[in-house]
Amino acid sequence: xxxxxxxxxRKVKGGSIFRNQIFIPVAALLLLAxxxxxxxxxxxxxxxxxxxxxxxxxxGYLMTILDYGSELAILAIGMTLVTAASGGQDIxxxxxxxxxxxxxxxxxxxHDSRPETLQAPIIVAFLVxxxxxxxxxxxxxxxxxxxxxxxxxxxxxxxxxxRSIAAxxxxxxxxxxxxxxxxxxGGFIPGIPIPTPFFIAMICVVITMLALKFTNLGLYTQAVGxxxxxxxxxxxxxxxxxxxxxxxxxxxxxxxxxIKVSRLSSINYSVIAKDIEMDAILAVALGGNxxxxxxxxxxxxxxxxxxxxxxxxxxxxxxxxxxxxxxYKAVVVIALVVMxxxxxxxxxxxxxxxxxxxxxxxx
Numbered sequence: 001x002x003x004x005x006x007x008x009x010r011k012v013k014g015g016s017i018f019r020n021q022i023f024i025p026v027a028a029l030l031l032l033a034x035x036x037x038x039x040x041x042x043x044x045x046x047x048x049x050x051x052x053x054x055x056x057x058x059x060g061y062l063m064t065i066l067d068y069g070s071e072l073a074i075l076a077i078g079m080t081l082v083t084a085a086s087g088g089q090d091i092x093x094x095x096x097x098x099x100x101x102x103x104x105x106x107x108x109x110x111h112d113s114r115p116e117t118l119q120a121p122i123i124v125a126f127l128v129x130x131x132x133x134x135x136x137x138x139x140x141x142x143x144x145x146x147x148x149x150x151x152x153x154x155x156x157x158x159x160x161x162x163r164s165i166a167a168x169x170x171x172x173x174x175x176x177x178x179x180x181x182x183x184x185x186g187g188f189i190p191g192i193p194i195p196t197p198f199f200i201a202m203i204c205v206v207i208t209m210l211a212l213k214f215t216n217l218g219l220y221t222q223a224v225g226x227x228x229x230x231x232x233x234x235x236x237x238x239x240x241x242x243x244x245x246x247x248x249x250x251x252x253x254x255x256x257x258x259i260k261v262s263r264l265s266s267i268n269y270s271v272i273a274k275d276i277e278m279d280a281i282l283a284v285a286l287g288g289n290x291x292x293x294x295x296x297x298x299x300x301x302x303x304x305x306x307x308x309x310x311x312x313x314x315x316x317x318x319x320x321x322x323x324x325x326x327x328y329k330a331v332v333v334i335a336l337v338v339m340x341x342x343x344x345x346x347x348x349x350x351x352x353x354x355x356x357x358x359x360x361x362x363x
Contacts, residue, residue: 021288025303058193069309070201076283076305078249084225085245087293088151095162097273100129100257102166105175113175130254137250141243167269177265186262225293
């Protein structure tokens with residue numbers, strides 16, 4: 001291969017780095033990591049301590065990112081499929097988490113909001129919550145797929161009414177679970193110092209990756225999102241695939257709901273998972289996925305979820321008020337939307353090529 005050909009190849013590779021879908025979340029992660037390293041290196045400090053039961057636990061900002069970023073990663077899985085298939089987003093996931101969590105507590109508590117013992121196995125309560133959450137997902141999916149309602153408008157119904165439904169399920173009471181076994185799902189497994197939600201998220205990621213690898217779920221979802229009419233001509237059922245994506249998101253919501261209510265062994269209907277739908281959508285966008293549907297990268301969305309939690313934890317670290325967080329994240333959304341446009345990617349690609357060594361002769 002001639003020297004000119006090698007140089008041209010290196011230039012193309014330099015430009016392709018900026019075109020790679022994973023570039024945006026990785027770049028955002030590196031920027032946040034560098035900022036915290038310069039501003040306060042203690043951000044990366046991890047300490048080993050003991051919880052109230054005497055079990056070893058790791059604590060620190062990085063562990064907080066792993067902990068709370070995991071439930072966001074679970075939601076990002078379902079939100080990615082919904083976005084890819086429907087070209088829209090589900091803004092009701094926060095309210096749906098409240099419903100799923102309320103169902104879990106209702107099954108575990110029975111008719112007593114302060115039971116001394118669990119009234120049903122935790123797995124039974126979780127499965128009931130899965131069914132309920134998937135039914136609400138099916139409701140949203142039917143409105144979008146069969147009634148042709150724009151996703152944000154369709155999910156606005158549950159967004160508005162969901163928390164009231166959650167409160168109604170438990171007669172507007174605040175049930176409390178005293179059994180320590182329930183706290184494991186949002187806390188720590190005895191003897192393991194890493195937060196349980198991280199392991200739950202990894203299980204969900206592995207199952208999702210296997211499903212995408214050994215089934216046509218990913219292919220069909222992308223085909224419908226890219227061109228619904230063309231996919232229909234090729235024998236697919238676009239309406240069912242959109243419907244299925246919302247049902248799968250409902251399953252992710254149930255898992256996140258279990259983690260949420262397990263953290264406090266109770267629920268606050270108006271506060272639980274507040275604004276989490278924005279973070280889930282932002283995770284999909286940060287993963288470089290088009291919010292208009294079509295091709296997606298699931299691992300990029302999952303990485304984007306942890307980056308969003310990295311950003312949130314950083315803002316809290318520097319005493320940014322919780323009410324101001326959406327404003328900071330809105331700036332990120334604007335930047336992501338601009339960076340995702342073809343013109344911006346082409347511009348970054350040109351910069352990448354210019355950064356490579358200029359063509360030179362070889363003796």
